Amino acid sequence: MKKDFQPFLLEREMSIWENQVEYNLSESGVHPMTMRDLFFNNEDLIEETLSTELNYPQTNGTIELREKIARLYPGAAPGQVVVTAGAAQANFTTLLTLLDPGDEIAVMLPNYMQIWGIAKNFNFSLKTFSLKEELGWGLDLDEFSQVISAKTRLIAICNPNNPTGYILTPEERATIVQAADKVGAWILADEVYAGAEHNTDEFTPSFWGDYERVFAVGSLSKAYALPGLRLGWVVAPDEFADEIWARQDYITISATMLGNKLAAYALSSEVHPRIVARTREYVRRGYGNFESWCHEKSDLISLVPPQAAAIAFVRYNRQINSSELVRRLIAEQSTLVVPGDHFGLDHHLRISYGLPNDYVNEGLERIYQTLISS
Ligand SMILES: Cc1ncc(COP(=O)(O)O)c(C=O)c1O
Structure with missing residues (x-):
């Protein structure tokens, strides 16, 4: 066995915790589609898929x-x-x-x-x-x-x-x-x-x-x-x-x-624009909500606005190491985000907001509670 194998920490930690916590703000994509969303009542496609x-x-x-x-x-x-x-x-x-x-x-x-x-x-x-x-x-x-x-x-x-x-x-x-x-x-x-x-x-x-x-x-x-x-x-x-x-x-x-x-x-010309419009709706609505939270908490969090994706990489002004902070978040608040350590930059958190606003807001409140007590 290779002794100094470098594990893929981000993927492994997310895989362990994302289905165990109450609030998972660790994903970088938007809220996934169901098969029903994708098929969009297209009966022919449903039949064709069942016969594949x-x-x-x-x-x-x-x-x-x-x-x-x-x-x-x-x-x-x-x-x-x-x-x-x-x-x-x-x-x-x-x-x-x-x-x-x-x-x-x-x-x-x-x-x-x-x-x-x-x-x-x-x-x-x-x-x-x-x-x-x-x-x-x-x-x-x-x-x-x-x-x-x-x-x-x-x-x-x-x-x-x-x-x-x-x-x-x-x-x-x-x-x-x-x-x-x-x-x-x-x-x-x-x-x-x-x-x-x-x-x-x-x-x-x-x-x-x-x-x-x-x-x-x-x-x-x-x-x-x-x-x-x-x-x-x-x-x-x-x-x-x-x-x-x-x-x-x-x-x-x-x-x-x-x-x-x-x-x-x-990726067909009929469906592609519909999926992209859905993604942009999540990203843009989610970001407005997230940005307001960052402004309210500007004593703790600083943010360079992202230009794409449903994630932001925020800096927090506490001494605690980012992996340690995330361990506390999981244990004390049943909430998951990704520590800056997993991207090669400590004292940051990657937080996802491409999810329903109520869910994101509860997760953000929990992050705040852990941050102010760190
Ligand atoms: C930059 C980047 N590349 C690749 C991947 C993996 O993507 P996929 O699910 O298509 O394997 C990810 C997943 O987070 C990613 O962020």
């Missing part, structure tokens, strides 16, 4: 689904799409395809720490660069330019970012692409929160199409409120799409038939 043979789909994804995904990316072809069991598998398989132990990867922080943890566990040479709170979560350009070098093989970004909800500006995007191009590095763009924007109805543009060496990762888990389908994808240049698929044969073989089928329906 639960066979293996084509293992890189059904042609129908890959065509629909490809349409979301400028100039992409269905053969460049690999459908995976969630973005988590897309990230994992892409890293295994591109990198050997010792290869250098530069990872954006704060971040969903999956890629960071994989880098540790597979002995990639790990460098990090930061979004800085004092820059409104903008990219620290000096640090970034120092980190990227001729040794950099892959730059891993998350845009819109988890946990801050920050969206890179056109200038920051250009800086990243130019730096990658200069040294021939690849960019892995985890874009699972695109579609959950607060202030615009435009989707955050993909890095796909900005540069030739891009892996664009997406998913139905966040902006489409269907995390339980376990349906994600990676869009990659032809040769790499085939290589990623070849590794997937060993890992999961494929995503599920039902996932492929319902995903194609969710």
Whole structure:
């Protein structure tokens, strides 16, 4: 057994606690849809779904689904799409395809720490660069330019970012692409929160199409409120799409038939706008409510407004370590949020608000009670 295995703390802790606490404000997506919400009284679809043979789909994804995904990316072809069991598998398989132990990867922080943890566990040479709170979560350009070098093989970004909800500006995007191009590095763009924007109805543009060496990762888990389908994808240049698929044969073989089928329906021109409108309604209504709470508690909490996703990464002005604070919250208030430690930045909490307001408000009150007594 590998002795210094780096566990994925965020996922493991959430998995243990999210169904045990009374108030779970740890999720980063909006309130999930039911099958009934998705079917929306479409009797034909219900009948068709009931008659679907639960066979293996084509293992890189059904042609129908890959065509629909490809349409979301400028100039992409269905053969460049690999459908995976969630973005988590897309990230994992892409890293295994591109990198050997010792290869250098530069990872954006704060971040969903999956890629960071994989880098540790597979002995990639790990460098990090930061979004800085004092820059409104903008990219620290000096640090970034120092980190990227001729040794950099892959730059891993998350845009819109988890946990801050920050969206890179056109200038920051250009800086990243130019730096990658200069040294021939690849960019892995985890874009699972695109579609959950607060202030615009435009989707955050993909890095796909900005540069030739891009892996664009997406998913139905966040902006489409269907995390339980376990349906994600990676869009990659032809040769790499085939290589990623070849590794997937060993890992999961494929995503599920039902996932492929319902995903194609969710991404159809009829249903896609309806799901995105639902997500934006949750995100925007939820944020207004959450922002008022932050203003009321500004003695304890400071917030840089997120631009996307149903989460905010707030700083609290108490000395207590964030993991310790969350342990207290669970034990004393039966409430779960994610500690800043799990994103590589202590003294912060990631709080989710893409849920019914009454539920969120009770959870927030409990967080406040624990914070003032810490
Ligand atoms: C940035 C990011 N990437 C990937 C994932 C995993 O997504 P999926 O459910 O599609 O595997 C998450 C889940 O929280 C995430 O925040």
